[in-house]
Amino acid sequence: MVVIKKVKTREELKMVHDIRREVFIEEQGVPEEIEMDDKDDEAIHVLAVVDDEPAGCGRILFNGSDARIGRVAVRKKMRRSGIGEGICKLLIAIAEEKCVERIILYAQLSAEPFYARLGFERQGDVFMEAGIEHVMMIRQI
Ligand SMILES: CC(C)(COP(=O)(O)OP(=O)(O)OC[C@H]1O[C@@H](n2cnc3c(N)ncnc32)[C@H](O)[C@@H]1OP(=O)(O)O)[C@@H](O)C(=O)NCCC(=O)NCCS
DSSP states (O other), rough: OEEEEOOOSSSHHHHHHHIIIIIIIITTTTOOHHHHHHTTTTEEEEEETTTTTEEEEEEEEEETEEEEEEEEEEEGGGGGHHHHHHHHHHHHHHHHHHEEEEEEEEEEGGGGHHHTTTOEEEEEEEEEEEEEEEEEEEEEE
């Protein structure tokens, strides 16, 4: 059974950090000091669990009328079964509750089609972040 929920406990936040370490630092080679930034305390985090096993995560930050989704990750063996989409749909629902006007994200170029399916539109040119090609994408609420 897949459960996707808002993070409420320190143990759940630890699971989020473990997934991000596995996906971004170990798999993608993102430097730890970039991955583990100082925004986690102010973010709302989402955790996906499959049959009691941590599977994926994401977070959302708020700044005035903007929300920013980031750190969306699904463990490799659990990809392409709708977990990433489920995480983003919950993050979008959280943004809708807060009455923001738009959601911004910096998508890895390879994930652009994934976010496009969720209603995000590409803005501007490709740029580099943590050695990976990114593109800014926006979804109006
Ligand atoms: C991007 C990521 C979160 C997607 O998670 P996922 O659970 O595999 O995604 P879903 O199964 O919900 O995908 C939903 C749909 O999005 C599209 N999609 C997902 N990953 C895609 C990819 N890499 N390329 C193109 N389309 C993709 C597909 O249309 C997919 O539907 P389908 O499997 O029926 O074709 C996951 O691949 C991941 O963690 N990647 C490494 C970390 C990363 O790049 N995070 C994004 C940071 S911006």
